[in-house]
Amino acid sequence: MAAERRVVTVGGKGYSLTSSSVFEVANGLARFDxxxxxxxxxxxxxxxxxxxxTKFALSIPNYLSPEEARASVLLLLNxxxxxxxxxxxxxxxxxxxTSLSPDYTIDNVPNDDMVLLDFPMAAIDGISAILDHRxxxxxxxxxxxxxxxxxxxxxxxxxxxxxxxxxxSSAKDDVAVAxxxxxxxxxxxxxxxxxxxxxxxxxxxxxxxxxxxxxxRWLHSRSRVQLNSSSRACPSGTADxxxxxxxxxAGALWNLGDLSFQRAKLVGSSTSHGxxxxxxxxxxxxxxxxxxxxxxxxxSAQAALSKKDYILFLHEIYGLSDLVRxxxxxxxxxxxxxxxxSDLVEKSQVNNGSERAPSSENNAKTDKKGERKKKxxxxxxxxxxxxxxxxxxxxxxxxxxxxxTSMVLETCSQNFLLLLDPRDLGFDSLLKKxxxxxxxxxxxxxxxxxxxTRDFAKEQMAIREKAFSIIVDVxxxxxxxxxxxPAFELRETLMGKxxxxxxxxxxxxxxxxxxxxxxxxxxxxxxxxxxxxxxxSFKRYQIAKVYRRDNPSKGRYREFYQCDFDIAGHFExxxxxxxxIKILTELLNELDIGDYEVKLNHRKLLDGMLALCGxxxxxxxxxxSSIDKLDKQTFEQIKQEMVEEKGLTEEIADKIGTFVRxxxxxxELLSKLKQEGSKFLENSESELALNELEILFKSLEKxxxxxxxxxxxxLARGLDYYTGVIFEAVFKGxxxxxxxxxxxxxxxxxxxxxxxxxxxxxxxLGIERVFAIMEQLQRDKDQDIRAAxxxxxxxILGDDLSLAAELxxxxxxxxxxxxxxxxxxxMKHIDRARESRIPWMVIIGDRELNEGVVKLKDVAAxxxxxxxxxxxxxxxxxRLNTFPL
Numbered sequence: 001m002a003a004e005r006r007v008v009t010v011g012g013k014g015y016s017l018t019s020s021s022v023f024e025v026a027n028g029l030a031r032f033d034x035x036x037x038x039x040x041x042x043x044x045x046x047x048x049x050x051x052x053x054t055k056f057a058l059s060i061p062n063y064l065s066p067e068e069a070r071a072s073v074l075l076l077l078n079x080x081x082x083x084x085x086x087x088x089x090x091x092x093x094x095x096x097x098t099s100l101s102p103d104y105t106i107d108n109v110p111n112d113d114m115v116l117l118d119f120p121m122a123a124i125d126g127i128s129a130i131l132d133h134r135x136x137x138x139x140x141x142x143x144x145x146x147x148x149x150x151x152x153x154x155x156x157x158x159x160x161x162x163x164x165x166x167x168x169s170s171a172k173d174d175v176a177v178a179x180x181x182x183x184x185x186x187x188x189x190x191x192x193x194x195x196x197x198x199x200x201x202x203x204x205x206x207x208x209x210x211x212x213x214x215x216x217r218w219l220h221s222r223s224r225v226q227l228n229s230s231s232r233a234c235p236s237g238t239a240d241x242x243x244x245x246x247x248x249x250a251g252a253l254w255n256l257g258d259l260s261f262q263r264a265k266l267v268g269s270s271t272s273h274g275x276x277x278x279x280x281x282x283x284x285x286x287x288x289x290x291x292x293x294x295x296x297x298x299x300s301a302q303a304a305l306s307k308k309d310y311i312l313f314l315h316e317i318y319g320l321s322d323l324v325r326x327x328x329x330x331x332x333x334x335x336x337x338x339x340x341x342s343d344l345v346e347k348s349q350v351n352n353g354s355e356r357a358p359s360s361e362n363n364a365k366t367d368k369k370g371e372r373k374k375k376x377x378x379x380x381x382x383x384x385x386x387x388x389x390x391x392x393x394x395x396x397x398x399x400x401x402x403x404x405t406s407m408v409l410e411t412c413s414q415n416f417l418l419l420l421d422p423r424d425l426g427f428d429s430l431l432k433k434x435x436x437x438x439x440x441x442x443x444x445x446x447x448x449x450x451x452x453t454r455d456f457a458k459e460q461m462a463i464r465e466k467a468f469s470i471i472v473d474v475x476x477x478x479x480x481x482x483x484x485x486p487a488f489e490l491r492e493t494l495m496g497k498x499x500x501x502x503x504x505x506x507x508x509x510x511x512x513x514x515x516x517x518x519x520x521x522x523x524x525x526x527x528x529x530x531x532x533x534x535x536x537s538f539k540r541y542q543i544a545k546v547y548r549r550d551n552p553s554k555g556r557y558r559e560f561y562q563c564d565f566d567i568a569g570h571f572e573x574x575x576x577x578x579x580x581i582k583i584l585t586e587l588l589n590e591l592d593i594g595d596y597e598v599k600l601n602h603r604k605l606l607d608g609m610l611a612l613c614g615x616x617x618x619x620x621x622x623x624x625s626s627i628d629k630l631d632k633q634t635f636e637q638i639k640q641e642m643v644e645e646k647g648l649t650e651e652i653a654d655k656i657g658t659f660v661r662x663x664x665x666x667x668e669l670l671s672k673l674k675q676e677g678s679k680f681l682e683n684s685e686s687e688l689a690l691n692e693l694e695i696l697f698k699s700l701e702k703x704x705x706x707x708x709x710x711x712x713x714x715l716a717r718g719l720d721y722y723t724g725v726i727f728e729a730v731f732k733g734x735x736x737x738x739x740x741x742x743x744x745x746x747x748x749x750x751x752x753x754x755x756x757x758x759x760x761x762x763x764x765l766g767i768e769r770v771f772a773i774m775e776q777l778q779r780d781k782d783q784d785i786r787a788a789x790x791x792x793x794x795x796i797l798g799d800d801l802s803l804a805a806e807l808x809x810x811x812x813x814x815x816x817x818x819x820x821x822x823x824x825x826x827m828k829h830i831d832r833a834r835e836s837r838i839p840w841m842v843i844i845g846d847r848e849l850n851e852g853v854v855k856l857k858d859v860a861a862x863x864x865x866x867x868x869x870x871x872x873x874x875x876x877x878x879r880l881n882t883f884p885l
Contacts, residue, residue: 011038011081071126147184148335154194174210184381201262257324452558475541518547531754537569566762608686795829797845
């Protein structure tokens with residue numbers, strides 16, 4: 001008894017078409033039904049339409065397949081229903097026909113509805129939906145078949161060791177494909193067993209299949225929008241929107257088919273089973289679509305697009321997808337025959353009488369050979385896939401009804417063509433099996449980092465700990481006290497403090513009735529803390545992670561550390577400003593990262609400059625945000641943004657350009673800006689800023705760090721809360737990391753959280769970028785990083801753990817950094833010490849134990865010293881003090 005077909009409802013506002021439902025109706029796998037209320041709405045709305053009607057000739061190109069034609073008519077029907085056109089009734093009758101004719105006449109169409117009967121527009125959407133469904137199905141299957149080919153070719157699977165760096169510099173889809181392939185091949189004894197170099201047809205699987213996935217995602221998002229839209233003012237908008245998407249898909253399909261064909265040929269020619277290889281190659285040459293056919297269809301699609309023949313354009317891509325499916329089916333056939341088909345071939349040869357039945361002696365040899373053969377272990381995923389295929393092909397029979405080797409190949413190819421056809425009832429089972437393997441295999445939990453985050457290995461942590469130690473020492477030297485605040489704040493605490501960067505705040509789901517967000521920096525939480533606790537003076541430091549909902553690129557992260565130093569309270573004019581800049585130079589000098597400069601400006605000077613140029617005050621902050629990009633973009637680009645997006649005149653933008661180009665040594669440039677007749681002296685805000693900078697520069701001169709400071713009028717610092725001095729440290733070495741520290745004065749921020757205005761100034765060190773520089777310097781010096789500080793390795797030659805515990809505890813009690821190792825072979829201990837770069841070894845075996853001595857070994861010098869057991873701690877302390885690490 002046939003299963004009841006699914007019903008796809010069209011025309012209702014509560015119902016939406018999907019690529020899958022269009023595919024099912026187009027292929028008779030589901031029947032369509034018009035939503036009942038749509039019919040009544042059409043009847044009532046027809047009274048308001050034009051009384052004048054006309055006939056419409058509906059022409060369906062005869063080169064379209066029945067699937068394409070029915071999908072196109074279905075989309076046209078849906079659009080007529082959504083637009084409440086009575087013409088939908090006749091179209092409904094047409095779609096119910098078993099086979100469609102190329103020409104139809106639709107009678108009594110209201111003139112108002114003629115614009116809706118746009119078959120090309122419906123065809124574009126309908127065929128796009130078919131391509132979306134078919135290609136999505138092909139993607140998962142092609143990955144699985146490629147895994148089978150990798151087994152056959154004993155491929156080097158190291159090309160699938162791709163890692164998502166999390167910073168946007170790796171192709172996400174390529175990494176996902178590689179991860180899926182590793183799931184299929186996990187546990188295989190075939191892959192990585194050949195010494196042959198990686199074949200390009202294997203090496204390119206991740207990139208080719210990844211590009212295919214990327215194109216599919218683009219197509220799917222576009223198709224979903226197009227499927228349920230009603231009439232449009234500009235029907236050509238469909239073609240304009242879909243053409244680049246579909247052209248990308250065509251290129252990805254061509255690449256996918258090309259590589260699949262190459263792998264099929266490689267597998268077909270690699271088998272050593274008698275004449276099987278020649279049979280396989282003959283069948284491939286005779287039956288498998290050729291690469292020139294792919295190229296011909298791809299070029300034909302491009303030609304149709306250039307002529308704006310959009311229906312033909314889609315039809316050629318449809319044909320291309322079908323050819324690729326057939327090629328993948330042949331790749332599956334050759335892989336299946338290679339891995340399992342030899343037995344079938346042998347059986348067919350016996351059945352055909354081409355070989356005599358083996359003698360009992362030969363039979364025993366065959367059995368042993370078969371046993372050895374069965375020891376070949378496939379990956380867990382490919383094993384499950386092969387078992388599914390065999391069950392599918394052999395269901396209801398003990399073996400395939402085969403006569404000869406040619407029949408084996410012919411039958412397998414036909415079976416795979418059917419199995420890989422989305423219209424076949426078994427295809428859903430195959431797709432389900434593939435997804436089950438990919439999603440449930442335990443090796444899948446090859447965990448993946450979220451974008452914009454990173455792990456730190458032991459060597460990197462050694463650098464970080466060293467850097468944190470230096471930073472904390474500098475902060476404490478200046479009398480700062482440590483503070484810690486929650487990783488998230490109330491959303492209202494953070495909003496309105498960061499200008500245009502507020503869009504980068506990470507919001508959290510509502511839990512317990514409070515709207516919270518991850519902290520964007522450490523300054524606003526510090527201001528909230530000072531205000532909440534009624535403090536009027538506080539010098540603090542904090543090292544903690546902050547979060548930005550940024551689009552990560554190379555060197556940029558969504559989670560990273562900041563190291564902050566802030567001084568809040570009323571002090572002598574420019575005193576705190578001087579100290580934080582001095583601290584910044586101390587930090588960068590002691591971290592020893594190389595050459596840098598501290599760009600410095602004053603927010604009031606910047607505001608005065610904008611006022612002098614004629615910028616309206618309400619636009620000060622947004623224009624500052626544009627100026628702040630001058631370190632990454634040219635002034636012409638910034639000017640275009642200020643004029644076209646932010647509404648300044650070109651004259652005002654040009655005036656800003658003359659000022660922001662001013663840059664130089666602090667004292668000299670300040671003298672120039674303060675000379676008689678300077679426009680800056682005409683503005684009270686900028687005059688105040690110049691006087692404050694004069695005090696600051698004199699103090700920096702006396703503290704011998706002004707040589708690191710550059711007075712730069714283009715520095716804007718887009719954050720809203722800055723009110724005075726602003727500064728930014730930039731690394732000048734080879735590593736392109738941008739700003740490594742920044743800060744400034746913010747006199748009004750604390751007052752936003754309480755009744756008291758407590759002025760403050762602070763600095764934030766972008767430690768992640770500093771780490772990147774330090775790691776690069778370490779690599780350039782070709783120095784190994786010692787991850788652990790272990791001084792002594794206690795080595796027990798034997799298996800006496802209690803002796804190790806006794807000795808190492810004595811060292812720990814003496815505050816030495818020690819580890820222990822228990823093993824019978826002395827070289828295992830020496831290797832451990834060298835690998836971990838541990839300078840001293842304490843070696844004790846049966847002889848040393850009986851004589852009451854221990855052996856000390858200087859690992860680097862390869863010298864040994866025998867000392868009394870009772871003097872072990874004393875001897876080690878003396879040697880470690882004499883030769884400290």
